[in-house]
Amino acid sequence: MSPRTEQQFEAIREERKEQIKRVALEVVFEEGFQNASISKIAQKAGISKGLLYNYFESKEVMIREIILEGLSEITQIFDPNKDGILTYEEVRFFIDEIFNLLHSKIKYWQLYFAVMMQPRVMALVMEQFMETLNPFMVILQNYFKQRGSSDPEVDTRMILAFLDGICFHYMLDPHHFPLQKIKERLYTMI
Numbered sequence: 001m002s003p004r005t006e007q008q009f010e011a012i013r014e015e016r017k018e019q020i021k022r023v024a025l026e027v028v029f030e031e032g033f034q035n036a037s038i039s040k041i042a043q044k045a046g047i048s049k050g051l052l053y054n055y056f057e058s059k060e061v062m063i064r065e066i067i068l069e070g071l072s073e074i075t076q077i078f079d080p081n082k083d084g085i086l087t088y089e090e091v092r093f094f095i096d097e098i099f100n101l102l103h104s105k106i107k108y109w110q111l112y113f114a115v116m117m118q119p120r121v122m123a124l125v126m127e128q129f130m131e132t133l134n135p136f137m138v139i140l141q142n143y144f145k146q147r148g149s150s151d152p153e154v155d156t157r158m159i160l161a162f163l164d165g166i167c168f169h170y171m172l173d174p175h176h177f178p179l180q181k182i183k184e185r186l187y188t189m190i
Contacts, residue, residue, distance in 0.1 A: 017055050020045050021066050025111045028063060033120040060124055063115070067125045070112045071132055073101065078136055086143040091190045095163070099179060102167060110171045159190065 004012075023045040028036040038059050042052040056062040077097040080090055102109050115121055122129075137156055144152035166186070170177045 013055075016047075020047070020052060020055055021062065021069075022108075024059075024062050025066055025108070025115055028115045028118070028121070029111045033059075033063065033115070033118050063121055064124050064128070067112070067116050067121065068128055068132070070109075070116070071129060074098065075132060075136055077101070079139055084139055084142075086139055088190065091140075091143065092187055095183060095186060095190070098163065098167065099170065099183065102170060103174070106171060106174055109167075113168065113171065162186065162189070 020041070024036070024041045027041050027044055030036075031040065036059065038052055039049055041059070041062075042049045045052065056065070078094050079086055080093060116125075137160075140156045140159070141152040144155040149155045163186075166182055170179055
């Protein structure tokens with residue numbers, strides 16, 4: 001048997017790190033952020049506490065990384081050509097892809113949003129969350145301005161609130177939620 005290459009070691013490390021993050025999300029969901037300890041996360045992940053610290057310096061760093069990665073996954077599908085200008089087709093693409101993303105990993109997103117909404121978790125990520133979200137909102141406001149909106153900021157917040165609510169309802173009952181009909185109605189609002 002030949003020794004592992006650097007790439008193989010890196011792949012193993014990344015796989016283990018992803019496993020730890022999945023377990024951390026579950027533990028924080030089940031226990032709440034305050035009660036979820038590094039020891040509990042390590043135990044459930046089947047590793048030592050010391051090894052977990054090789055991946056993350058603290059529970060806070062770990063949860064911040066998890067939340068910001070999820071946000072990044074969502075924002076990556078926004079403005080697909082990254083030109084800072086949205087077309088109707090790009091907004092529609094974003095809506096479709098949000099639900100494709102949720103559907104493909106529904107359990108992850110259910111845990112993600114439940115954990116993200118915990119006050120201590122939000123306090124950890126709020127600054128970086130808003131830094132990431134603000135350019136997204138400016139682009140969306142410009143889109144509504146181009147479409148003749150009398151109040152692009154309100155329209156932006158309203159659409160995002162609708163989208164949040166639709167996502168939450170879909171995650172609560174994905175099998176009975178009339179997603180296609182709701183998306184069709186949402187398309188008329190954009």
